[in-house]
Amino acid sequence: MTATLADVAARAQVSPATVSRVLNGNYPVAAATRERVLRAVDELDYVLNGPASSLAAATSDLVGILVNDIADPFFGIMAGAAQAAIGEERGAREKLSVICNTGGSPERELTYLTLLQRQRAAAVILTGGALEDPEHAAAVGAKLARLADAGTRIVLCGRPPLPGDSVTATLAFDNRGGSRRLTDHVIGLGHRRIGYVAGPPERTTTRHRLEGHRSALAAAGLRQDGLVVHGSYDRRSGYDATLELLRREPELTAVVAANDTVALGACAALRDRGLCVPGDVSVAGFVDLPFSADAVPALTTVRLPLSEAGARAGRLALGLEPAPPGGIATVHGELMVRGSTGAVRAGG
Amino acid sequence: MTATLADVAARAQVSPATVSRVLNGNYPVAAATRERVLRAVDELDYVLNGPASSLAAATSDLVGILVNDIADPFFGIMAGAAQAAIGEERGAREKLSVICNTGGSPERELTYLTLLQRQRAAAVILTGGALEDPEHAAAVGAKLARLADAGTRIVLCGRPPLPGDSVTATLAFDNRGGSRRLTDHVIGLGHRRIGYVAGPPERTTTRHRLEGHRSALAAAGLRQDGLVVHGSYDRRSGYDATLELLRREPELTAVVAANDTVALGACAALRDRGLCVPGDVSVAGFVDLPFSADAVPALTTVRLPLSEAGARAGRLALGLEPAPPGGIATVHGELMVRGSTGAVRAGG
DNA sequence: CGCCCTGTAGAAAGCGCTTACTATCCCCCT
DNA sequence: AGGGGGATAGTAAGCGCTTTCTACAGGGCG
Numbered sequence: 001m002t003a004t005l006a007d008v009a010a011r012a013q014v015s016p017a018t019v020s021r022v023l024n025g026n027y028p029v030a031a032a033t034r035e036r037v038l039r040a041v042d043e044l045d046y047v048l049n050g051p052a053s054s055l056a057a058a059t060s061d062l063v064g065i066l067v068n069d070i071a072d073p074f075f076g077i078m079a080g081a082a083q084a085a086i087g088e089e090r091g092a093r094e095k096l097s098v099i100c101n102t103g104g105s106p107e108r109e110l111t112y113l114t115l116l117q118r119q120r121a122a123a124v125i126l127t128g129g130a131l132e133d134p135e136h137a138a139a140v141g142a143k144l145a146r147l148a149d150a151g152t153r154i155v156l157c158g159r160p161p162l163p164g165d166s167v168t169a170t171l172a173f174d175n176r177g178g179s180r181r182l183t184d185h186v187i188g189l190g191h192r193r194i195g196y197v198a199g200p201p202e203r204t205t206t207r208h209r210l211e212g213h214r215s216a217l218a219a220a221g222l223r224q225d226g227l228v229v230h231g232s233y234d235r236r237s238g239y240d241a242t243l244e245l246l247r248r249e250p251e252l253t254a255v256v257a258a259n260d261t262v263a264l265g266a267c268a269a270l271r272d273r274g275l276c277v278p279g280d281v282s283v284a285g286f287v288d289l290p291f292s293a294d295a296v297p298a299l300t301t302v303r304l305p306l307s308e309a310g311a312r313a314g315r316l317a318l319g320l321e322p323a324p325p326g327g328i329a330t331v332h333g334e335l336m337v338r339g340s341t342g343a344v345r346a347g348g
Numbered sequence: 349m350t351a352t353l354a355d356v357a358a359r360a361q362v363s364p365a366t367v368s369r370v371l372n373g374n375y376p377v378a379a380a381t382r383e384r385v386l387r388a389v390d391e392l393d394y395v396l397n398g399p400a401s402s403l404a405a406a407t408s409d410l411v412g413i414l415v416n417d418i419a420d421p422f423f424g425i426m427a428g429a430a431q432a433a434i435g436e437e438r439g440a441r442e443k444l445s446v447i448c449n450t451g452g453s454p455e456r457e458l459t460y461l462t463l464l465q466r467q468r469a470a471a472v473i474l475t476g477g478a479l480e481d482p483e484h485a486a487a488v489g490a491k492l493a494r495l496a497d498a499g500t501r502i503v504l505c506g507r508p509p510l511p512g513d514s515v516t517a518t519l520a521f522d523n524r525g526g527s528r529r530l531t532d533h534v535i536g537l538g539h540r541r542i543g544y545v546a547g548p549p550e551r552t553t554t555r556h557r558l559e560g561h562r563s564a565l566a567a568a569g570l571r572q573d574g575l576v577v578h579g580s581y582d583r584r585s586g587y588d589a590t591l592e593l594l595r596r597e598p599e600l601t602a603v604v605a606a607n608d609t610v611a612l613g614a615c616a617a618l619r620d621r622g623l624c625v626p627g628d629v630s631v632a633g634f635v636d637l638p639f640s641a642d643a644v645p646a647l648t649t650v651r652l653p654l655s656e657a658g659a660r661a662g663r664l665a666l667g668l669e670p671a672p673p674g675g676i677a678t679v680h681g682e683l684m685v686r687g688s689t690g691a692v693r694a695g696g
Numbered sequence: 697c698g699c700c701c702t703g704t705a706g707a708a709a710g711c712g713c714t715t716a717c718t719a720t721c722c723c724c725c726t
Numbered sequence: 727a728g729g730g731g732g733a734t735a736g737t738a739a740g741c742g743c744t745t746t747c748t749a750c751a752g753g754g755c756g
Contacts, residue, residue, distance in 0.1 A: 002498050004742060015706045020744060027745095030704065045494065050466040051408060052742035054399035055711050061466070070447065071424035080418050080449050087456060096463040098446030099418065101428050108435060115444040118398040118409070146393065150350050235639060268644065291583060296616065352712060363736045368714060375715090378734060400712035403741050 003044040012040035023048060024093065048093075054120060059151060063097040063123045063317055064116040066109060070101040072233060073289050074259065074306065078127050078157060081310030082317070089318055095122060097314070106136045113143045116152075123153035123168075123317035127310075129205030130159055141166070157313035158304070160204050161328050169316045169323040171309050171331050175205055175286075178302040178333030179212025182284055183256055185300070185335060187220045190344035191254040191282060195227045195245035197238055197266060199258040206230070209258055209286060233258065238265025246273060253281055253344050260285035260292045260301055267295070267340070278342035288336055297339030304333045351392040360388035371396060372441065396441075402468060407499060411445040411471045411665050412464040414457060418449040420581060421637050422607065422654065426475050426505060429658030430665070437666055443470060445662070454484045461491045464500075471501035471516075471665035475658075477553030478507055489514070505661035506652075508552050509676050517664045517671040519657050519679050523553055523634075526650040526681030527560025530632055531604055533648070533683060535568045538692035539602040539630060543575045543593035545586055545614060547606040554578070557606055557634060581606065586613025594621060601629055601692050608633035608640045608649055615643070615688070626690035636684055645687030652681045 009016040014033060021027040022037040029037075040046075054060040065082050067075035079099045086097040100116075102108040116124055124147060130137060141162055144154050148166035156162065156170040186194060196213050199206035210228065217224065229244050231237030238257055242265065245252055255270070257263035263285030267277050275281050277297060285292060288303035309331050315321040357364040362381060369375040370385040377385075388394075402408035413430050415423035427447045434445040448464075450456040464472055472495060478485060489510055492502050496514035504510065504518040534542055544561050547554035558576065565572065577592050579585030586605055590613065593600055603618070605611035611633030615625050623629050625645060633640060636651035657679050663669040 006742080016743080017707080017745080018705060021705090024744085028703065033705080047462060047465050047494075049403070049468065049742050051399040051402035051468055052711090053744075055397070055403050055713085056742075056744040058711070058744090060399060061463070064446070070418060070428055071421050073419050076419035076424065080451070083449050084451065087459070094459065094463065096448075096460075096467060098412070098448060100444075100446060101431050103428070103432065111435065111442065112444075114395060115409070115442065117395050119444060120397065120399055146350075146395075236642065239642075268642075272644070294584065294587075294616075296620070354712080364713080365715075365737080366735060369735090372714085376733065381734080397712050400741090401714075403743080404712075404714040406714095406741070 002049075003046045004049070005046075008037065008040045008044055008046050011044060012037045058120070060120045060122055061093060061095050062116070062119050062121040063095050063125070063314075064112065064121050065097060065099045065125045066112055066127060067099060067101055068104045068128045069233075070099060072261070074233075074287055075127055077289075077306040078310035078313070081307040082125055082127075082157070082314035085311040085314030086318060089315075089320060095318065106131055106133065109136075110139060110143060113140070113147065117143070117147050117150065120150065121147075121152050123155065125155045125157055125313050125317050126159055127157045127313070128159060129203040129208075132202050132204060132207065137162075153317055153319060155313045155316045157309055158306075158331075160208070167327060169313075170328045171313055171316075172328060173205075173304055173309075174330050174332045175208035176212040176215070178304070178335070179209040179286065180216045181212075181333075181335050182286065182300075182302050183213045183216035184219075185337060186254050186256060186282060186284055186341060187216060187222070189254075189282065189341060192222065192344070193227070193249055193252050194222070194224070194254045194256060195229070195242070195249065195252050197241040197245070197255060197257040197262050198228055198230045199262075200232050201230050206258060213256060227252075231258075231262065233261060235261050235265035235268070238262030239269045240265075242266040242269035243273070246270075254283070254341070255281060256284045257286065259287050260289045260299055263299055263301070263340070264291075264295060278340055280345060282341040282344075284341050286333075293336075293338065295340075300338045300341040301336050302333035303336050305331060350397075351394045352397070353394075356385065356388045356392055356394050359392060360385045406468070407470055408468045409441060409443050410464065410467050410469040411443050411473070411662075412460065412469050413445060413447045413473045414460055414475060415447060415449055416452045416476045417581075418447060420609070422581075422635055423475055425637075425654040426658035426661070429655040430473055430475075430505070430662035433659040433662030434666060437663075437668060443666065445665075454479055454481065454487075457484075458487060458491060461488070461495065465491070465495050465498065468498065469495075469500050471503065473503045473505055473661050473665050474507055475505045475661070476507060477551040477556075480550050480552060480555065485510075501665055501667060503661045503664045505657055506654075506679075508556070515675060517661075518676045519661055519664075520676060521553075521652055521657075522678050522680045523556035524560040524563070526652070526683070527557040527634065528564050529560075529681075529683050530634065530648075530650050531561045531564035532567075533685060534602050534604060534630060534632060534689060535564060535570070537602075537630065537689060540570065540692070541575070541597055541600050542570070542572070542602045542604060543577070543590070543597065543600050545589040545593070545603060545605045545610050546576055546578045547610075548580050549578050554606060561604060575600075579606075579610065581609060583609050583613035583616070586610030587617040588613075590614040590617035591621070594618075602631070602689070603629060604632045605634065607635050608637045608647055611647055611649070611688075612639075612643060626688055628693060630689040630692075632689055634681075641684075641686065643688075648686045648689040649684050650681040651684045653679060
């Protein structure tokens with residue numbers, strides 16, 4: 001059978017309490033004794049019984065990271081950075097950080113939250129935009145409140161703030177502002193017929209980015225609600241939506257996309273229609289994923305610091321970093337002007 | 349405070365044992381009693397204490413899924429499918445399946461294994477190729493043996509079989525065979541100067557695919573070890589390696605890549621050099637990721653059933669599906685001939 | 697010279713659940 | 727009518743830790 005604390009204690013000729021104290025490093029133990037205990041641990045190949053430990057201490061070593069779509073690098077990068085940050089923190093007892101993929105399903109989101117609650121997780125990180133559905137938002141809010149009650153730290157990363165005080169810290173992306181600056185840039189290049197490929201309408205991210213876009217249009221005195229097409233956050237969707245935009249407005253000179261993946265789909269559609277980027281039509285994305293700078297032409301986009309945000313979320317979840325004042329930090333994007341946007345063509 | 353089993357029992361006017369039995373559904377309980385218990389659970393918003401349960405029952409609800417690089421869709425798809433399959437199985441008590449990203453680091457791999465061992469995980473799924481390093485392989489083998497001893501189910505998905513009997517089931521991709529057929533196809537199109545962009549030398553996947561490629565060359569009486577360049581599994585790497593191949597053999601007419609992402613990088617490099625795919629140079633990939641069929645031209649590749657394999661791994665981890673005879677199932681890839689490969693150009 | 701304080705270690709009481717084992721109850725069969 | 731047995735439910739003994747409280751030793755101080 002697997003060795004237990006008592007076995008280690010017997011071998012090291014100390015009491016179980018002492019072994020526990022050595023392992024947790026939260027109580028003074030004489031150097032010689034510690035030495036002896038560690039040797040016994042090693043010799044028996046002892047691994048702490050997590051459930052027993054969690055039961056007794058009423059907290060666990062689990063940190064859950066919820067993502068909407070693990071196949072999307074947007075989430076992969078944030079989650080990976082959070083996990084790396086948590087793994088780097090080699091305290092007496094390393095936390096086990098784990099990624100849970102909801103696939104964008106509200107039910108799965110709640111199920112994972114419940115499952116993490118059952119495991120008495122030490123912390124939960126929610127990444128990416130929330131769903132607009134108020135009923136679901138309320139359910140999540142209630143769940144988070146119960147988690148917080150039980151001592152679980154809650155961190156939102158790239159997600160809009162939640163009312164109530166159950167959230168430990170929120171890192172909110174400034175989607176509106178970034179989007180505003182992006183479209184301002186496009187307008188500044190002289191474009192007037194600007195199509196927008198939006199994300200799925202049920203996500204907050206979609207709305208915020210769209211609002212930023214619209215505010216830029218409004219500031220320039222442009223009104224063109226007809227040039228917005230909704231889709232999902234994938235390439236195919238960007239491709240299809242762009243064809244639709246072209247149908248609605250053949251004289252289009254710019255396409256602003258909800259994210260980089262969609263923007264790449266837009267580029268493909270334009271190319272297939274015989275249009276040059278940016279010669280005929282400029283294209284802009286959002287997020288700045290790794291491939292965006294490598295694309296041909298390199299994509300103009302708004303860089304969101306995903307790694308940094310993920311890592312910070314990880315540290316916040318561990319309580320290694322104080323929460324920002326008010327519990328909320330707004331993370332701003334940086335406009336990256338690259339080759340995919342250019343001045344409007346003559347007569348455009 | 350959070351409600352406990354005893355609270356529920358008191359409210360439902362039954363003993364704690366009965367509540368436990370209702371919750372676990374592994375013992376007959378009269379319908380009326382069950383009803384009463386469930387109502388109490390609901391009213392108190394009771395959530396089982398996982399650690400306590402795991403301690404008493406000596407098994408936990410955790411299933412760990414280890415991946416090398418979560419940002420790579422190859423892993424994202426397998427892990428996502430496994431997680432979905434596990435989430436679908438709504439037994440009395442749903443398992444919590446979680447993804448752990450090792451980032452390809454041997455230390456992280458072992459650390460996660462230890463952490464999962466500490467949590468007394470019910471199962472562990474290891475995805476993707478293993479490291480060639482025999483020392484590390486031995487360490488992993490030993491770790492898995494201890495996990496298996498403790499009752500943890502071990503499933504390998506897309507990973508070569510491991511000696512010893514600690515592994516519950518292995519789903520091994522036929523990388524050699526698939527690769528062989530792919531290069532056979534390219535040779536069949538008349539190509540003779542064929543470059544190969546291999547993956548990182550330290551992974552078994554790389555070696556197996558390369559072996560398949562070489563066996564096809566050998567069968568055709570071709571010897572060209574000089575036309576193999578190693579890199580990592582990303583786009584950039586495919587781009588750089590292709591330029592290198594072109595330097596070594598300007599008369600190249602085909603490039604076979606270790607995977608689709610790399611193949612796309614190869615296409616970009618060729619395009620930047622003014623070469624047409626497949627007009628001047630044919631390109632082939634491996635795996636068949638979602639974007640591969642959409643690419644222009646659509647990528648010829650070997651389709652690995654990632655979703656199916658991931659889902660099956662999930663079911664095997666739960667013990668819902670009997671292990672294949674001998675514990676090992678070879679999963680074959682299907683050659684997908686698409687637009688990126690064509691007959692060799694005249695005089696090529 | 698006795699006392700208290702500091703540093704170190706042990707004893708033991710749970711943490712909240714699961715699960716033998718035991719106890720009823722009631723129905724049916726002989 | 728008595729006994730056997732199936733269907734339910736309760737009792738209580740842990741599971742392997744953590745942690746409070748207690749114990750003891752040694753040393754500085756009054």
